[in-house]
Amino acid sequence: MSKRVLVTGFAGSIGVHVLCHIMTNTDWVFVGTDSLRHKGLSDRVAMVLEAHPDWRPRLEVIVHDLTAPFSAMTIKKMGKIDYIINLASLSDVQASIDDPVPFVRNNVEIALNTLELARVLKPQVFVQITTDEVFGPSSEDYRCAEWDPIVPSNPYSASKAAQECFAIAYWRTYGVPLMIVTFMNQLGECQQGGKFPVIVQRKVMAGETVQIHGTPGNIGSRYYLHSRNGADALLWLLRNVTPNLHQEGQIDRPFRVNVVGDAKLDNLELAQMIAGMLGKPLHYEFVGASDTRPGHDASYSLCGNKLRELGWTAPVPFEESLRNVIEWQIQHPEWLDV
Ligand SMILES: NC(=O)c1ccc[n+]([C@@H]2O[C@H](COP(=O)([O-])OP(=O)(O)OC[C@H]3O[C@@H](n4cnc5c(N)ncnc54)[C@H](O)[C@@H]3O)[C@@H](O)[C@H]2O)c1
Secondary structure (H helix, E strand, O other), rough: OEEEEEOOOOOOOOHHHHHHHHEEEEEEEEEEEEEOOOOOHHHHHHHHHHOHHHHHHHHHEEEEEOOOOOHHHHHHOOOOOEEEEOOOOOOHHHHHHOHHHHHHHHHHHHHHHHHHHHHHHOOOOEEEEEHHHHHHOOOOOOOOOOOOOOOOOHHHHHHHHHHHHHHHHHHHHHHHOOEEEEEEEOOOOOOOOOOOHHHHHHHHHHHHEEEEEEOEEOOOEEEEEEEEHHHHHHHHHHOOOOOOOOOOOOEEOEEEEEEOOEEEEEEHHHHHHHHHHHHHOOOEEEEEOOHHHHOOOOOOOOHHHHHHHHHHOOOOOHHHHHHHHHHHHHHHHHHHOO
């Protein structure tokens, strides 16, 4: 019998790549849930299904706002679920700074309601997706390891840390078979138009000036990972790793792993790469250093050794991924403005 995977936030930037990757590489049934009113777009799902009508029988969609629990009737309809991947979150740092309380409540309630669902459905694995931002800013020469201290800088990263904390508590108290998977900055087709790589492409194509936060020699940097590579890591983990369960005095924390891309770039280097691939000049200006934007960290950095040693490597190199995204966005200019 085919496995059944439930993915929250599946109509988001990353979720749609998880959908495509699981559909392409498994015979699983994909139960996708999203509110479709917190940045999830039905257009993403519609586009995928138009291109792959044969996937329809394996996709079950539940439109649901995870600030409320699922009803008993909906849970019954979900049936057996082998894996839950909890991707849903609000994730815009500036929005979290502008209006923190509803933002944080949303993300905490998502965690609680999805964990409560796991208590009923008892999946083999519950994946909580988190972000490198929970560790706070990293210095130039340091890469955060899986269990480094969590020191979030803004309400978004604090809300992700809170999601992790509840997931660990449910692992310990209720035996939820948890894996915490830490992603870093992602890029991909159909991503939100407010993401830096999309802004750069839009501005370079229009001959406009790109703003680079920082000052010469002090520019924020990130590792970038294509969302399809991130989805590949998730599928690899589901197939190859059995989560630890809590054992008093022996196992005191769940399985946790960083998923790291192969390229660390500062924002100017990334903008230059994108302009180069577009064959157009980059006009740019520096704007206020990070210390003028409270809560915004200049740099993040994760150590990817653990997953590499377990045996996973990203299938598509960063430069090829970036080129594919840029070419796809040229073919689909409507996605530069979402
Ligand atoms: N994009 C990145 O670079 C990045 C990096 C690290 C971690 N993450 C994490 O990955 C996950 C997915 O991020 P993304 O970039 O795809 O974001 P996104 O905003 O594109 O997608 C998030 C999805 O969650 C859904 N959602 C939010 N609140 C909801 C609610 N109350 N009920 C139901 N659905 C709700 C949204 O509708 C959306 O579809 C998030 O947990 C984010 O914290 C993202």
